[in-house]
Amino acid sequence: MEHHYRVEIFTAAIDQQLQKLNNRFSEQMTELLILSALLNPRDGYRSFNIENICKLAEKFYPEDFLGDEKIHLQCELQHYGLDVPVHPDLKNPSTLGDLCHGLVTTGKADMYPxxxxxxxxxxTLPASTATSERAFSAMKIVKTGLRNRMEDEFLRDYLIVYIEKEIARPFMSRRSLILFI
Known part of the structure; x- marks a missing residue:
């Protein structure tokens, strides 16, 4: 009985959770996340891999890196891999944001543009994706059949207030907030 609960049910629960995660993210999105994780500066830049970082730029950002820039990126990454991990101010950043900030403050952003x-x-990928998804979800709620003839400027202003309810809440009276929601 103990084996049944510890092994069989636990394994079934883990399989179910993995299945949910696999259904939530497409293969392309999973690959993007895996390749983006190579930029992670934790543990002394242990996951840094020049070939796969170039693959990230080539596959997911082809319009941002032209032909020659892809070659220059590979050379730049080789120098970066030797220089940045031993720099005293850039040895232990914990997040990509800290790394980006450190590159700017040390002037390394100019060396490795x-x-x-x-x-x-x-x-910027997570922020742009989440923001656009929130905007489209809000538009489905706001732009109903009754409000279908709303002008673009009014719709834009209304959506900003609707999406940013927490910011707008202190400025609205209780009655207008109830009517708004």
Missing amino acids: LFDRLLRLVL
């Missing part, structure tokens, strides 16, 4: 560009593209 292509790597800095790739890092910023990866950092």
Whole structure:
């Protein structure tokens, strides 16, 4: 009985959770996340892999890196891999944001502009995706059949207030907030 609960049910629960995760993310999104994780500065840049970082730029950001820039990125990454991990101010950043900030404050962002560009593209990905998804979800709620003839400027202003309810809440009276929601 103990074996049944510890092994069989536990394994079934883990399989179910993995299945949910696999259904949530496409293969392309999973590959993007895996390749983006190579930029992680933790543990002394242990996951740093020049070939796969170049693959990230080539596959997911082809319009941001032109033909010659892809070759220059590979050379830049070789120098970066030797220089940055031993720099006293950049030895232990814990996040990509800390790394980006450290590159700017130490002036290394000017030495490695292509790597800095790739890092910023990866950092802005979650924010741009989440923001656009929230905006489209809000638009489905706001733009109903009754409000279908709303002008673009009014719709834009209304969506900003709707999406940023927490910021707008202190400025709205209780009655208008109830009507708004």
